[in-house]
Amino acid sequence: MNKKVEHFYDKFYDWVLLKGPVVLLGIAVLIIGLWLIRIFARWMRNRMQHKKINSSLKPFFLSVAVVVLRILLIFLVMQIMGIQLTIFAALVGAIGVAAGLALSGTMQNFASGVLILLLKPFRVSDNIIAQGQEGTVSSIQLFFTVVTTFDNRTVIIPNSKLSNEVIINISAIGSRRLDLELN
Numbered sequence: 001m002n003k004k005v006e007h008f009y010d011k012f013y014d015w016v017l018l019k020g021p022v023v024l025l026g027i028a029v030l031i032i033g034l035w036l037i038r039i040f041a042r043w044m045r046n047r048m049q050h051k052k053i054n055s056s057l058k059p060f061f062l063s064v065a066v067v068v069l070r071i072l073l074i075f076l077v078m079q080i081m082g083i084q085l086t087i088f089a090a091l092v093g094a095i096g097v098a099a100g101l102a103l104s105g106t107m108q109n110f111a112s113g114v115l116i117l118l119l120k121p122f123r124v125s126d127n128i129i130a131q132g133q134e135g136t137v138s139s140i141q142l143f144f145t146v147v148t149t150f151d152n153r154t155v156i157i158p159n160s161k162l163s164n165e166v167i168i169n170i171s172a173i174g175s176r177r178l179d180l181e182l183n
Contacts, residue, residue: 019082026081033073041066057117060142105160106143112163113142121162122169129168131157 044065048058078085100107117140122128126137128147135149145162147155170176 022081026077029080030073030077033076034070037066037069037073040069057114057142108160109143109158112159113140113144115163116140116145116159117142121167122172126172127170129170131155131161131165133157134170 041062044062045058048061053061075085078088116122122137122140124137124139127135128137130147133147133149133155135147135153135155138146138148138154140146142159144156144158147157149155
């Protein structure tokens with residue numbers, strides 16, 4: 001056999017003996033971790049159904065929890081396998097800053113959406129006046145609110161505008177005063 005091929009097989013054999021168990025342990029931890037995350041997601045979904053959590057927030061909370069756990073699992077597996085995390089951490093930090101700057105308006109809409117869903121200044125089917133539009137709230141999403149005007153137009157208002165501006169909730173009290181002038 002060729003000396004180069006023998007040298008390659010010797011190096012490969014040494015690598016398998018040295019790194020093989022660590023790689024197998026990392027793969028085992030990854031498989032078991034993904035299985036545990038799936039069980040946790042199912043448990044969390046069932047718990048949120050029993051609790052009175054707003055239906056718009058349930059998928060968000062579930063997806064955030066699953067993504068965070070998967071990222072932590074990947075970091076753990078990389079640490080077990082001996083992969084250096086310093087360069088990776090710097091890269092993730094730089095990407096995070098760039099994404100934060102690019103999505104600042106979107107994140108403001110998201111935060112405002114969560115506040116609207118928690119504080120409930122208006123609810124679905126309330127009649128409101130906001131941003132010069134008057135109509136009935138059709139749905140409250142995490143990033144925007146859909147209002148159907150009285151002449152059947154659909155108006156989509158970003159939640160940051162609704163949390164930072166004046167909102168007149170016409171139907172909050174249940175009755176409305178009507179002034180008529182007779183001449």
